[in-house]
Amino acid sequence: MIRSRAHWATAGLAVTALAGLSACSAGAAPGGSTDAEATGPVTIEVWGWNAETGEQVAEAFNEAQDDVTVKYVLQASNTATQTNFQNAMEAGSGVPCLVQGFAPLTTMVVNGWAQDITEQVEPSADLYNAGALAAAQVDGKYYGLPSGSDGQFYIVNQKTFDKYDVEVPTTWDEFVDVGRELKKHDVDVTNLAGEDPSGLMNLAQQAGAEWFAIDGDQWVVNFTDEGTLAAADVFQQLIDEDLVSNQTYMDKPALYKYFDSGKMASTTTQWWSLTGYQTGFPDSSGDWAAYPIPQFSDAAEPVTPGRTLPSFVPEGCENPEAAVAFSDWLTTPEAIEAGRNEETGAVGFPVQIPDPSAYVEEVVPKDFFVDDKAAGEEIVAAQERVIGKFELGPDYDAWFPELQDQWGKAVAGEITLEEALTAVQEFVAADLESKGISYTVAE
Amino acid sequence: MSVNTHDNHAGLREPVPGSPHDRRPGGGASPRGHTPRGHTPRGRIPRWNWRTAQSVKGASFTFPFLAGFALFVLVPVGMALRESVYTTKSTGGLGFGGQTVSFAGLDNFAAGLVDGPFWAGMLRVFLYALVVVPLTQVLSLALALLLDAARRRTAARFRIALLLPYMVPGIVATMVWIYQYSPTVGPLTPFFEMFGLDVNFFSSSMVWVSMGNLAVWGAVGFTMLILYGALQSVPHEVFEAARLDGASELRIAWSIKVPFVRGSLVLTSLLSIIGTLQLFDQPLLFRAVTPETITRDFTPAMMIYDQAFKVGNLNYATALSVILALVVGVASAIIYRFTNREES
Known part of the structure; x- marks a missing residue:
């Protein structure tokens, strides 16, 4: 872990997260159970370790609509997320509604952590590219949120x-x-x-x-x-x-x-x-x-090869549709803009959407390639062909x-x-x- | 070491002790001369005589420690023991249907006792300990003797400097050394090249040396400090007597100082052995540089970690932990008995 692979993976995930994966979760949504219908928005907790832009993206989402309130709970790391999540699941309380993927999706299913959200995901499948949809499935069902893979x-x-x-x-x-x-x-x-x-x-x-x-x-x-x-x-x-x-x-x-x-x-x-x-x-x-x-x-x-660790909606979350709504919103231009890192000025590359070409210029570093434009085109092409699963x-x-x-x-x-x-x-x-x-x- | 200091003061104050007896705690160190004859708490706790009350009061100082000890050692050990006699299995199929836990008796221990990779790891760290532990002790003793021979002010400066590596957390130290060893950017490779030596610290054959050097570097300061502390408690009149008899400094060091710190040497050796048998973080990091040598079950502790947090077999991992604890306990007992017998 400690090994370099995790290093790379963590770095990648941190960035990916700001593009689209920030997990959400619907912990103890107080109004959720009985008399909630007419009252205010559903509140869900989203757990992830995106220290740079996790919270600002959640805030932008909360401002953009009135149905769901996302509370971004910043975790220290991938490992910390897993530890805290396992504790919450053991305790059966404070379970979030969306968690950034800290392990492969099938592992989440085997452990009984991820819930089947096929019903909620299918209506908005158009928002995502084929690789992102493939990555979110186990045995033909959606146990994860469509999550972009970084095409090689x-x-x-x-x-x-x-x-x-x-x-x-x-x-x-x-x-x-x-x-x-x-x-x-x-x-x-x-x-x-x-x-x-x-x-x-x-x-x-x-x-x-x-x-x-x-x-x-x-x-x-x-x-x-x-x-x-x-x-x-x-x-x-x-x-x-x-x-x-x-x-x-x-x-x-x-x-x-x-x-x-x-x-x-x-x-x-x-x-x-x-x-x-x-x-x-x-x-x-x-x-x-x-x-x-x-x-x-x-x-x-x-x-092109490319894998990812999709975010998922934990078992016990009562508002999976709210988590999916947040995930769907992350594909919008305003969400991508909201993920702009204030320090570096960079947006995360939205690898889950069908056509990320509008953003590729932002991720091609200056003076690294002989030809920036050609490099950008290759990055987009890799994204189009990514297998994902x-x-x-x-x-x-x-x-x-x-x-x-x-x-x-x-x-x-x-x-x-x-x-x-x-x-x-x-x-x-x-x-x-x-x-x-x-x-x-x-x- | 507080024991030694105590003996020291007692020794200096009382003119009697001539022979170099190194008593273990509980031996002579009773609260002499503190009998509170004046104010017996007879009124407040009528059922107890003052002696019992005194003992209870004294013992009460250990309660905070005992509470912590119970909470963070005894309870987890109890939980581990319970965990180790169960087994967790999937309910079958694709594994999506949840898990069942069933009582397995001593099955996990039986499996652990014949687990090839586990015992291979044990043998590995044992052989490693055979080299690293004596090396650490000898180096530390040499340093402690040198410090003891130096003037107090000089000694104080070196003492801090030598203790610095001990203050660096193990993981950080390993990272630092990995960069030192780096064949490309580290300073050591060009250094050895100056002498015409082509040394690759990352190669499979050198990884033991690389880790051993790191372990010794990290442990010498601490061990040296304990031994130095023990040396301070040697009554100085013994040296004077030896010098009057014409003994050289070397002879004094060998025949007086070393026997005096034997008790401390036993202690530091034990600590060193326990630490070595539990070898974990260094190989875990060195795994990245020589993965073909350092496998995931390279040492017993690494195997336990792998079983618990990678394979996900907590039951088996705790059983292996218990076995490792027993091995460490037995090894410690043997060494303690062995060295103690020599002493008497």
């Missing part, structure tokens, strides 16, 4: 590419070839942090992998399907031929220095990382260019550390990625067994 795109150090006369890859096979080409000049095509398997998860998602599927009353576990093995193959070649570096996110100054040195030619990324790059890459700023993320050559249509099953928290362990060994060359994935699959099976959850391992 690909940035390259154009100067390095030009210097060695290398073409920017459009497929993952080309990507590996580029790695071989650059290696001749002692340049790494990208960095694979040993502690962070999210790159593998993203690539597997892009390749159409399905680690967990629901078949009637049981889970179908498959960490070695065609898509996953295709993704693993890309990384395996990079590792075997030593085409990548393995710097840790924990040592961020070192990582940025290395990214900035021109010795690392490219990386996949998402919009919220850009500001950090701009300040962290003093030397190479201005040399970078954005491109679509490489595709698998047999892909039917281009897709990648089912992580009922015990993500249990198996993710195991995946980290196995990924670390594979990146260090101790085992192959296929062996690593098989080991994770065995771990998942054993864990589901011990938890009494029905499953089958796909052949």
Whole structure:
């Protein structure tokens, strides 16, 4: 947690939250139960850890309409939100009506925390893009609020590419070839942090992998399907031929220095990382260019990986429609404007709406890209193609550390990625067994 | 150490004690000379004689501590024990239907006793302790002896400086050292390069050294302070006698000072062993730099954390905690018994 992945994730979530996820919850809405009909607005509590703009967005919402009053309860962090939320659920009182997602949605469902809000969400589905709607569902029902995922795109150090006369890859096979080409000049095509398997998860998602599927009353576990093995193959070649570096996110100054040195030619990324790059890459700023993320050559249509932790309405909230109303309002231009950070002057990129192109200029940092306009277009395009959903099953928290362990060994060359994935699959099976959850391992 | 100071004062005041006896608390330190003969509280609490009243009054000073101890130690231990004999399972299907808790007896303990990764972690920290604990003690003792030999004013300055690492929270210290170790931005790699050494503190083979160095750095100040405190209580006339007999400073340190602080050494060793067996935050952070070496169940405490907060098996995690506590308790008892016997 403490590991860098969480770092990135937290940073991303904090920003995402201001775009649209700020959770809400309808704690002890006093007028809610019996004689509420004619009286004043419904009051709901929204829990999240968006210290920058959470409250100002809630205030703007309260001013904009008279039906719902949102009280934004600022939590210290992702972990603090989880702790306080679990306590409230245990106590059965003070349960909020909207909570910023602190864990994958299916985990919320398995723990009995998220309520089915299909009825409330469906009428306003038009407000959201397909990825946001997909991410909010488990087993075909909405247990989460539609939440935008940050679409992945690909940035390259154009100067390095030009210097060695290398073409920017459009497929993952080309990507590996580029790695071989650059290696001749002692340049790494990208960095694979040993502690962070999210790159593998993203690539597997892009390749159409399905680690967990629901078949009637049981889970179908498959960490070695065609898509996953295709993704693993890309990384395996990079590792075997030593085409990548393995710097840790924990040592961020070192990582940025290395990214900035021109010795690392490219990386996949998402919009919220850009500001950090701009300040962290003093030397190479201005040399970078954005491109679509490489595709698998047999892909039917281009897709971009991207996942999210949707906000949800807890069980026990009596006003789910109020939570959904707030979430819907967050897609409006006035809400996005209300989320403008007073200090930095930046708005959050509204990744949940169908067309965020009007706001992209705001998230492209100045003087980082060779061509700001082209970069903006790539960011929007990545958003349009984002998959959003990648089912992580009922015990993500249990198996993710195991995946980290196995990924670390594979990146260090101790085992192959296929062996690593098989080991994770065995771990998942054993864990589901011990938890009494029905499953089958796909052949 | 308050014990030692007490002995010291008693020793200085009373001319009797010649031999270097290091008494444990409760031995000789009774409230001598404080008999309040004048005002017996006979009127207020008629049923008690003054001795009982005195004891009750004295004992009452411990109530705030006992209340805290009960609330934050005994009650949680009780709850943990209860938790450890149950098992929580999903009601089946996709796992969406809630959970059932059932009594499992000692199943969790039975599973824990044969849990390979758990005991592998235990062996790991045990071997690590074999190196780190003696190293810490020896270094601290050396520093304490040097400080003791220095003039008081000089000693005071160094004492603060040496204690500084102990004041830095463990997580912060680890972060600081991770940057020191960093092969790219840290100062240590170029430093060793000056001598033609290519040292990568983040590599799998070096991670033990990296963590051990950090642990020693953090613990030396505290241990040194305790030993230094104990050294202050050595009666100075013993040194004078030794010097008159022609003993060198080195001989005095080895034959008089070290035996005198043996009791404190036992204490600091025990604290050090307990801390090492519970090794947690350092490997947790170093996990990011060598994930292929430091797995999620690398030490017993890490495994317990993983079981409790990642896997979500609180019942099993508490059972493992109890086992770890027992191991630490047994290890402490053995060392205590062993060193005490040597003393007598």
